[in-house]
Amino acid sequence: MENQINGLKRREFLKGTAKLTLATVFIGPVSSKLLGATSNTPKNILIPTVTLNNGILMPILGFGTNTLKDSIGIQCVSDAISVGYRLIDTAHIYGNEEAVGEGIIRSGIDRKELFITSKVWVDDSGYEGTKKAFEKSIKKLGVDYLDLYLIHRPRGDVKGSWQAMEELYEAGKIRAIGVSNFLPEQLEQMKTYAKIEPVINQIETHVFFQEKISYPYLKNSPTQIEAWSPFAAGRNGIFSNPTLAAIGKKYQKTNAQVCLRWHYQRDVVAIPRSSQKSHMIENLNIFDFELSEADMNTIATLDLNKTQFPEWG
Numbered sequence: 034m035e036n037q038i039n040g041l042k043r044r045e046f047l048k049g050t051a052k053l054t055l056a057t058v059f060i061g062p063v064s065s066k067l068l069g070a071t072s073n074t075p076k077n078i079l080i081p082t083v084t085l086n087n088g089i090l091m092p093i094l095g096f097g098t099n100t101l102k103d104s105i106g107i108q109c110v111s112d113a114i115s116v117g118y119r120l121i122d123t124a125h126i127y128g129n130e131e132a133v134g135e136g137i138i139r140s141g142i143d144r145k146e147l148f149i150t151s152k153v154w155v156d157d158s159g160y161e162g163t164k165k166a167f168e169k170s171i172k173k174l175g176v177d178y179l180d181l182y183l184i185h186r187p188r189g190d191v192k193g194s195w196q197a198m199e200e201l202y203e204a205g206k207i208r209a210i211g212v213s214n215f216l217p218e219q220l221e222q223m224k225t226y227a228k229i230e231p232v233i234n235q236i237e238t239h240v241f242f243q244e245k246i247s248y249p250y251l252k253n254s255p256t257q258i259e260a261w262s263p264f265a266a267g268r269n270g271i272f273s274n275p276t277l278a279a280i281g282k283k284y285q286k287t288n289a290q291v292c293l294r295w296h297y298q299r300d301v302v303a304i305p306r307s308s309q310k311s312h313m314i315e316n317l318n319i320f321d322f323e324l325s326e327a328d329m330n331t332i333a334t335l336d337l338n339k340t341q342f343p344e345w346g
């Protein structure tokens with residue numbers, strides 16, 4: 034699919050509009066005191082968007098919900114929306130779609146203001162399985178459409194799943210369709226049958242796994258990169274890493290904020306999870322500083338070039 038939006042390639046468009054869209058996306062009231070900032074007056078956080086290859090806008094920073102279930106899940110999703118998140122990432126396999134849906138209702142926000150992602154799990158792969166799984170997911174979430182639906186892993190009958198998702202997209206039940214955990218060769222394989230190219234590939238990437246192959250491949254394709262576990266789920270001492278701390282000190286930012294700013298400056302959508310409201314707020318406060326080229330080069334040296342989740346292989 035030729036990736037042109039008003040005559041601009043997506044990446045150019047993103048670069049040109051990331052700041053412009055700051056003015057037009059949602060506004061969340063956030064106490065800067067909680068962020069360790071000097072003023073304790075409430076300030077507005079504006080989350081930039083990326084433009085996906087079908088022209089729809091997606092917040093570049095969202096909220097991950099894996100492991101946040103039941104009453105904790107309800108509370109966290111409601112809190113996340115209340116502090117300003119609009120992109121909410123869930124999946125059938127997380128077993129929390131009902132809690133996410135309840136958290137959305139509790140937040141009181143209009144569903145149309147949200148960008149809700151869910152994913153079809155391996156057990157439901159194939160044409161029929163995916164259609165049924167989609168219906169179950171929206172029912173549990175209490176919504177009548179999804180903003181983004183992803184094939185969670187490249188296993189089983191991917192071709193059948195994709196055909197089902199293309200039909201759901203064309204029927205207006207999903208605003209955008211994509212994949213997760215796909216290698217470049219698996220995306221190339223999809224091109225042999227897909228009528229629609231994936232808008233997103235959600236993959237593991239963080240400072241310890243910078244994806245030297247998938248990152249450049251996706252940057253040069255119409256498929257946007259989305260980072261799962263943008264903090265490596267806290268592994269490998271990320272929140273106390275001295276290199277990140279030294280960089281953060283210059284800008285009065287935490288390791289978490291340096292990590293999220295690094296994703297942002299790489300044009301990567303990130304979906305950090307937190308069960309603590311103070312962390313949710315801290316993680317939003319990344320749009321008022323800029324890592325220098327030297328900082329980016331220093332962070333590049335942290336790459337271990339391998340997954341931090343070998344058990345999920």
Ligand SMILES: NC(=O)c1ccc[n+]([C@@H]2O[C@H](COP(=O)([O-])OP(=O)(O)OC[C@H]3O[C@@H](n4cnc5c(N)ncnc54)[C@H](OP(=O)(O)O)[C@@H]3O)[C@@H](O)[C@H]2O)c1
Nearest residue numbers: 097098099122261262263264265266289305306307308312
């Ligand atoms: N597609 C896939 O296969 C896939 C796989 C994994 C994950 N995901 C998605 O990606 C999302 C994020 O990944 P993740 O949940 O694995 O982990 P993550 O977002 O990388 O890290 C979460 C951890 O970071 C901590 N944390 C968050 N903000 C912090 C801060 N400011 N300071 C210190 N600690 C902080 C959290 O603890 P507190 O609760 O104490 O804040 C939690 O322990 C998931 O929730 C899910 O939606 C997708």
